[in-house]
Amino acid sequence: MVITDTYNLTEEEEKKLILREYRSLLRALKLRLKKGDKKLVRRAFEISAEAHKHMRRKSGEPYILHPLAVAKIVVEEIALGVTSVICALLHDTVEDTEVTLKEIEMEFGSTCAKIVEGLTKISNVVESKDTTQQAENFKKILLTLADDPRVILIKIADRLHNMRTLDSMSRDKQLKISSETSFLYAPLATRLGLYEIKSELEDLSLKFTEKEVYEDISQKLRETKRDRTRYINEFIKPIKDELERNQFQFEIFGRPKSISSIWNKIKTKHVTFEEVYDLFAIRIILKTQNEKEDCWKVFSIITNHYQHSLERLRDWVSAPKSNGYEALHTTVMGPEGRWVEVQIRTERMNEIAEKGLAAHWKYKDGNASQESKLDDWLKHIRELLQNPDSNAMDFIHDLKRDIFNDEIYTYTPEGDMRLLPVGATALDFAFDIHSELGKQCIGAKVNYKLVPISHVLKNADQIEIITSKKQKPNEDWLKFVVTAKAKSRIKYYLKEEKRIIAMDGKDLLFRKLDNLKISNNSSVINEICSFFKYPSPTDLYYAIAIHSFDIKDLSKMRIVGDKLLPPIDEERKEIVKEDFDHDLNKQMPGKGYELIIFGENSDKIQYKLANCCQPIPGDDVFGFVTTGEGLKIHRTNCPNAATLLANYGHRVVKAKWAKNKEISLLTGVIINGIDDVGVIHKITNVVSGELKMNMRSMSIDSKDGLFEGKIMVYVNHKEELDELSKRLEKLEGINKVTRLDSE
């Protein structure tokens, strides 16, 4: 459904539109409707339509079209059933209207009420602005997931529809919602096996955060389509013929990779669009009962025609991923010496790959091991979430890395399989089995060979853990464990240990205060902590206990009655912090401010440019309120932007450059190319000669005939930097010019 900017339907037309959408939902659901179901769906639709009667979306359309669309996604793209459709129709009612959970329970039963309650809770935590710990909220979202996975699946459908209709939202909402989507919802969709939705979420998020990149890549994809189709047809022909001769029932086609995955390749591999060799993959979908056998037969037919790369065979048929994904992937050398990825799946595997989790339930009887794997995963999440941890942000990062990354299969001496994230060590393995085993781990035997606890495991390793009762976790362990479970257990243990030691320090301090006739209430303790710069009382007590803080130093403070205060000269002295940021006032005295901060008094605002992305005028930017250093300006494509926007959305301030050409800021580019005698001259000629730019530094590194150069220049506006990149890229021997994020 396309909604145009000018929304102007008559009441009659609107009613027709709503009914049409409702009927199309029923059609999608038709095969799943049992006796009495239709009535329930109709009732949910009526309640929702009535409740949202006077509400409209930002685009102007009647609100009810949103729950209808979400319900349709739930059926068509996630393969859920009637209960989920009812909940999708009602998902915004308790939150935004008079409808109560009690009423929903009475009409549709307790399962529906619980799911809608879960959905209401999620939307509350995501919207909340009063806490600095949005990470805590993510924890809660994951907890809901463990309660009933349908809650998160419907939430993903809701988010998908919001992303599809994000055009009509304000710019800052677009940024916040997009960042949250790429930070949380896309990884969640991946983890639940919803690959189609994951790609769409990532592409949409890119479209709003980096519009230029998105449009550039989609245009290049359009331009190269003809070439690609020709190549794919040439590649497919011999395979298709032989599959037909062998009487396989199948579909074979080439499929372009998503825009965001192409962009990721360009970024991480430092290549140009033209150099991304796998712009598409060939997919073969088999209709067969002999799933495993036939997949391998097809594999052998393909490798009869094309040479395959041994390193790039992935067998997820024998050992499915823990999100349920099954397929055989191989990369072969196609015509013209190009590597081509081929994915072989059966129809069942394909449906699971596209619709994820829910498709598993459908095939439940046929494949019980899949089901238990999912349960294992949900159990794993619960376990992690129940662990106490002081810093929720760290926790989320560990967790993301742990459950959203690629996995390896490892085995106990008894042959039980344990899935661990890539990079996991012997110590991670020990903690995965049991925290007591982890705490006492002193080494391991991997495939019968003795290794240290920091040994990084590989696929198919068999591990035997060696323990000692005398062993104790220490700080260093945190440097090489990667799983969230190991990390949080070690931190917990260290904290406990510290707390016990700190008790001695506390005794010492309280006795001293007693002698000095100073009361030991919390305001006195806080005064001491802040004067001697300890983050918490426990840290202070601990420092006293291990003698890193001499209790005699208390005499540096003043005794006033039964209180302890900082000395007078220290009281007002400001803490000078190390600061590596560009301070505009220092750099450009008397130039005033070149940035407009919307909604604030623009000429009173102090701000700094973030060092992580070094924005220059003309860049798309946002302001971020830091805790200690005031307002910082970041580029919207800053490497840290997604994390900041997704976790601290409430601290984001809209910001835009004013048209002031006076200001000049330092920025830089990285140049890659072929080493050549004249290359430095050519580059400097463009920078200083043609463009007359003010260059601060240039360095060139060359190796094996290739070079990488770094140029730092002062510019007034992004256009100048773009012009520089364009001209440099045209020089002979220069392959790629990329902007520098930070020095």
Ligand code: MN
């Ligand atoms: Mn909604």
